[in-house]
Each structure stands twice: as C-alpha cells, then as structure tokens.
Amino acid sequence: MPSFLSRQTRYGVSYNKLYSICALIYLNSTMAGLDASLIGNLNTLPSFQSFFGTGTSKATTGMIFASMQVGGILGAFTLRLADSRGRLFCIQIGSIGVICGALIQAFSRSMWMFMVGRFTLGFFSTLACRSSSIYLIEISPAERRGTIAGLYNTLFFLGSILATLAVLISQSIYHGHAAWRVPVALQCVFPAIVASGVRYIPESPRWLVANSRSSEARDVMTSLHSNGVLTNKVSEEFARMEIDVKQRDGMPTGWSVLYSSKSRKRRLFILLCMSLFGQMSGNNIISYYLPAMLHDVGIKEMSTKLYLNGLYAIIGWTAAAVGARLHDYYGRRKMLYNCTSGLATCMGLLALSMGMYYRTGEFLYSTFSLLTIYTFGVIFATGYTSMQPVYPAEVMTNDMRARGMAVATMCGGSAGCLNTLLAPAAMARLGPMFFFLFCVWDFIEAVVINAYFVETKGRTLEELEEVFNSDDPVGLSIEKSSKERMF
Numbered sequence: 001m002p003s004f005l006s007r008q009t010r011y012g013v014s015y016n017k018l019y020s021i022c023a024l025i026y027l028n029s030t031m032a033g034l035d036a037s038l039i040g041n042l043n044t045l046p047s048f049q050s051f052f053g054t055g056t057s058k059a060t061t062g063m064i065f066a067s068m069q070v071g072g073i074l075g076a077f078t079l080r081l082a083d084s085r086g087r088l089f090c091i092q093i094g095s096i097g098v099i100c101g102a103l104i105q106a107f108s109r110s111m112w113m114f115m116v117g118r119f120t121l122g123f124f125s126t127l128a129c130r131s132s133s134i135y136l137i138e139i140s141p142a143e144r145r146g147t148i149a150g151l152y153n154t155l156f157f158l159g160s161i162l163a164t165l166a167v168l169i170s171q172s173i174y175h176g177h178a179a180w181r182v183p184v185a186l187q188c189v190f191p192a193i194v195a196s197g198v199r200y201i202p203e204s205p206r207w208l209v210a211n212s213r214s215s216e217a218r219d220v221m222t223s224l225h226s227n228g229v230l231t232n233k234v235s236e237e238f239a240r241m242e243i244d245v246k247q248r249d250g251m252p253t254g255w256s257v258l259y260s261s262k263s264r265k266r267r268l269f270i271l272l273c274m275s276l277f278g279q280m281s282g283n284n285i286i287s288y289y290l291p292a293m294l295h296d297v298g299i300k301e302m303s304t305k306l307y308l309n310g311l312y313a314i315i316g317w318t319a320a321a322v323g324a325r326l327h328d329y330y331g332r333r334k335m336l337y338n339c340t341s342g343l344a345t346c347m348g349l350l351a352l353s354m355g356m357y358y359r360t361g362e363f364l365y366s367t368f369s370l371l372t373i374y375t376f377g378v379i380f381a382t383g384y385t386s387m388q389p390v391y392p393a394e395v396m397t398n399d400m401r402a403r404g405m406a407v408a409t410m411c412g413g414s415a416g417c418l419n420t421l422l423a424p425a426a427m428a429r430l431g432p433m434f435f436f437l438f439c440v441w442d443f444i445e446a447v448v449i450n451a452y453f454v455e456t457k458g459r460t461l462e463e464l465e466e467v468f469n470s471d472d473p474v475g476l477s478i479e480k481s482s483k484e485r486m487f
Contacts, residue, residue, distance in 0.1 A: 014227045018139065021224075022148060024197045026155045028091065028132040031098060031190035033159020034166075035121055037313070038183060039065055041167040044305055048180040052111045061424065067115040069417040071101075071122025076409035078123075082131050082402040086211075087138070087204045090131035095191035095198070097124025102187035121187070126413075128191065130405045133389030137401075138204040141225055142237075142460040145394070146332070150324030150386030157317030157381070159190075164310035168303075206398050206461070209241045217241070240462035241398075248399050257400055258407065263468040264400065270453060271392040271404050275412035277445045278388040281343050282438040283380045284419045285427075286373055299370075308370075315374060316381040324386035331457040332391055333478070337449045339383025344442030346376040347435050355432035388412075394456040397465065 042048045043061060052064065082090045101121025108114035136149040166183035174182060202224075208217035218230070218238055226234050251260065259265050299305060327335050350372045357365035389405075396404040427434050454467055455477035470476045 014222075014224050018148070018224045021139070021201045022136060022151070024194060024201065025091070025132045025136055026152055027190045027194050028095065028129050029152050029155040030159040030162070031095075031187070031194070032125055032129050033156035033313075034163050034190065035068065035098070035102075035125060035159070035187055036156070037160035037163040037309075038166070038187065039068075039118075041163050041309060042180045042183065045167065045171055045180050047171075047175075047177055051177055051180075052114065063421075064111070064115060064118065066417050066421050067118040068122035068125075069413050071119035072126040073410050073413035073417065075123035075126030076130070076406040076413065078127050079130055079402050079406035079409070081127070082134060083207075083210075083399075086207055087131050087135040088198050088201065090127050091135065092195050092198045094124045094126070094128025094131060095195035097121075098128060098191040099188045099195070100124070102184060102191075105187070106181050106185040126409050128194070130389070130409055134393055134401055134405060135204050137390060137393040137461070138206040138398075139202075139220075139224060142463075143458055144328060146328035146386070146390065146457060147325050149390045149393075150327055151321065153385050153387075153389050154317060154320035154324055154381075156385065157313045157320060160313035161310055161317065162186075164307075164313065168307075168310075205238075206241055209238075210245050210398060214242065237460055237462070240460060244398055244462045244465070248397075251399070255403060258403055263465075263473075264397070266452075266473065267395045267397070267400065267468055268404070268407070270395050271408050272411055273445075273448055273452070274388070274392050275408040276415050277340070277449075278384055279412045279415040279419065281340065281380065281384070281442055281445065282347055282376065282435070283384070284416050285423050285438075286376060299366075312374060312377055316377050316385070319378045319381035320385035323382035326382070327387060327390075328457060331455050332387060332394075333449065333453050333455045333474075335383050336387065336391075336453060337446055339379050340442055340446040340449060342379040342383075343376060344439050344446065346372055346379060347439035347442060350376070351432045351434075351436040351439060354435065358431060391456065394461065395454065395464065395468075398461065 079090070081093075098121050101117050101119075101124060104117030104120055105114055106117075108117060133149065133152060136152050137145065140148040163183070166186050167180075170182045171179045202220045203216070205217035205220040208214070208220065221234050221238055222228050222230050225231075251257065257264070258268050299308065323335065350369060353365050353369040353372060356362070357369060392408045393401055393405060430437075452474065454464075454473045456464060459467070459477075467473050467477045
C-alpha cells in the first residue's frame with residue numbers, strides 16, 4: 001500500500017472510510033432539502049393549486065407549508081432517544097417514518113390528508129436529520145469538523161435542485177394530478193437508502209463511551225481517524241472523552257442538564273441565538289416564497305419561476321460547500337458576523353429596489369431586486385447553511401447535545417413556522433417595508449454574534465469545556481483561534 005494511504009492524512013484509508021460513512025448520512029440532508037423545497041415548486045402547478053385550492057401566496061399555502069414545521073417541532077421531543085437508544089437507532093427510525101409520511105402525501109385525497117402526511121414527514125425528519133448532525137459532529141476530527149460535518153447541511157441544496165427537476169420533468173410527462181403525486185412519492189428514495197445502509201456503519205464513539213462501551217469506542221476512533229493505529233492524538237482525545245463522562249457522574253439529568261451551571265446557561269444561550277438567527281434572518285421567506293416574490297418583481301411565467309428556483313438552489317449549494325471549508329479556515333465567529341452584516345445590507349437594498357419597482361414598474365429595479373435576492377442567498381449559504389446544525393451541537397457538552405438539539409429544533413422550528421404563517425399577510429400588507437424590518441433585525445443579530453459567540457474552530461468537543469468555564473469565554477476562544485489557521 002502506498003505510504004501516503006497508510007498515514008493519518010485526509011487521504012488515508014481511515015478518512016476514506018469516514019467519508020463513505022458521511023456520504024450515506026449526507027443523504028438525510030438531501031432528503032430534507034427535497035421535502036422542504038418540493039412544496040414551493042408544487043405550488044406553481046395548476047393541478048396542485050386546483051386540487052388543494054392554493055395560490056402562490058395565500059393563507060392555505062401557509063397552512064400546508066407550516067404543517068411540516070409543526071411536525072418537526074413536536075418531533076424534537078423524541079431526540080432524547082438519541083441518548084438512550086443511540087444515534088444510529090434514531091437515524092433509522094426517523095428515515096422509515098419519513099417514508100410513511102411521503103406515502104401519505106402521495107396518496108392524499110384531501111388537503112387535510114396531505115397536511116397529515118406533511119406533519120408525519122416533519123416529525124420523523126427531525127429525528128433522522130438532527131440525529132444525523134449529532135452523529136457527524138461526534139465522529140469528525142476536530143481540525144476538519146467544520147468541513148466534514150458542515151458539508152452535511154449543504155446537501156440540502158441538492159434536495160432543492162432535485163425537487164425542482166422532479167416537478168419540471170413530471171409536469172412535462174404527466175397530466176392532471178399525477179404531475180404532483182409522482183414528485184411527492186420520490187421523497188421515499190433517500191430515506192430508504194439511509195434506513196438500509198445505516199445498519200452497516202459504527203455507532204458514535206462518544207455515545208459508546210457514555211454507555212460503558214469504551215473498547216468499542218476506541219476501535220471506532222482508531223478505525224476512522226488513524227488507520228487502525230492507536231496514535232497519541234487519538235489516545236489523548238479518547239482519554240478526554242472518558243474524563244468527560246466521569247465528571248458527569250452525579251450531575252443533574254433530564255432537561256435540567258441544559259441550565260445546571262453558569263457555563264451551561266451560556267452554551268444554551270448561544271444555541272438559542274443560533275437557532276433563531278438561522279430562521280429569522282429572512283432566508284425562510286425567500287426560500288419558501290421565492291415564486292411569489294418573483295411574481296412581485298414582474299416574472300410571471302411558470303417555467304421561468306421553476307428555472308430560477310433551481311438556479312437559486314445551485315448557486316446556494318456551491319456557496320454553502322465553500323462556506324463549510326472557510327469555517328475551518330477563518331473560524332465560525334468571523335464568518336457568521338461578516339455574513340450576517342451582509343444579510344442586513346441585502347435586505348435593506350431589497351426593500352429599496354422593490355419599492356422603486358412598485359412605484360415605477362421599470363425593468364431596472366426588477367432586475368436589481370432579483371440580483372439582490374440571489375446575493376442574499378449566496379451570503380446566507382456561505383455563512384449559515386453549513387453551520388446551522390454544526391455550531392449549536394459544537395457548543396453543547398456530550399450529555400447536553402441530544403436535548404440541546406431538541407431545544408434548537410423547537411426554537412428554530414417555532415420561528416420558522418411563525419415566519420411561514422405570517423409572511424403572506426405581512427408581505428401583502430407592508431410591501432417592501434417587510435424586508436426593511438429584516439434589515440434592522442439582521443444588524444441586531446450581528447451585534448449579538450460579536451458579543452457572545454465563542455470560536456470553536458480546531459478544538460475537540462471536550463476542549464471547549466475550558467473555554468466555557470473561563471471568565472472570558474469569547475476572549476479565550478479567539479486567542480487560540482488567532483494563533484492557528486488550518487487548511
């Protein structure tokens with residue numbers, strides 16, 4: 001075997017095995033992107049609109065959109081199973097549940113049956129997807145955690161692209177209700193692959209240590225990080241994991257584990273902020289209601305809207321993948337702060353350009369509005385997409401992580417659901433001023449990020465305990481980050 005394959009490098013045998021495992025788990029993100037984006041594309045089809053009585057921006061549309069988010073919020077309560085039964089158990093059960101939800105939608109005979117399917121899909125999607133992000137965080141090496149775990153959420157865009165393609169192809173082949181039923185049924189494909197393949201991959205080493213299976217955990221660590229050889233680096237990280245578990249003995253259990261000390265309250269605050277910012281920065285509005293917004297700036301052809309929807313996803317995917325790597329190079333804090341400031345600027349420009357288009361109807365302002373929408377998508381994808389499931393999980397301790405991600409899901413899901421339900425009426429009532437409100441809010445987010453978010457780049461999950469126990473967590477985290485850049 002060539003020597004470069006036997007060394008502990010990103011191209012070695014261990015990392016190839018790690019990448020293969022990640023590729024399987026990434027499909028859950030693709031599933032989530034397909035599920036979330038499909039409804040927006042279906043809502044451009046006359047057959048779908050006539051069957052359910054929806055439009056591009058009506059209250060009925062908001063109810064159908066929100067049903068999946070409500071299911072996702074309630075599904076968060078099941079995440080404690082990730083601690084008791086394991087990460088892989090939740091991934092498998094969640095994937096099977098998503099298949100059931102997709103089939104209910106595909107064979108729906110009424111709007112309420114369709115909403116039940118959306119709810120079921122959202123419920124189990126939370127269990128599968130959140131457990132997937134926890135699993136990836138816990139098996140990734142510290143120096144490339146942002147890239148390896150961060151790429152997971154970028155595959156959401158692949159799902160968005162496939163959703164657009166599925167609707168475009170289906171509506172060109174099928175007529176009547178089959179045009180929307182076939183794409184809905186395709187939601188079964190990715191969870192079926194994951195549910196089948198997850199039986200053949202190892203459990204999270206951190207979960208194994210926490211459940212008194214240290215020997216198995218050590219084998220997993222050496223298999224994935226050092227080509228089967230117990231190196232000093234792996235030994236040190238494994239020792240920290242065991243110490244971390246011993247220190248938790250006698251500590252509060254249950255939900256109180258999230259706020260039982262000052263450092264844990266700070267961790268929880270950061271998690272809540274990141275969860276809110278990931279949903280309340282304006283991204284949900286643009287993602288879900290892009291067809292309606294395109295209509296508002298003068299683009300009315302159905303096929304054009306679908307193509308622009310697909311282009312938005314392709315550009316976003318590219319930006320998100322680049323962003324995942326940049327988070328390991330520049331750090332989480334700097335990326336999130338700069339990108340959030342950019343989002344605020346885009347929202348301000350969008351409010352101005354759409355306002356001018358409403359007044360004048362000039363093509364120039366329509367084009368500028370469209371460019372601003374796409375620029376917003378690129379910035380959000382670069383800064384937030386890869387980190388939405390990663391950063392909240394990073395700032396949690398091992399015993400907080402499953403419950404913390406449940407809280408993150410409930411918080412983010414509630415914010416997203418509120419956005420989805422209120423956006424149609426707010427856009428109709430406020431017009432361009434609606435986007436100016438997001439401009440102000442995004443600047444507030446940037447201030448909070450600068451003041452409270454710690455840098456996690458390059459530290460193992462256990463090493464972050466030192467950061468949060470210090471008197472100045474932000475300062476200490478920046479101090480180490482400024483001394484090292486990883487590429």
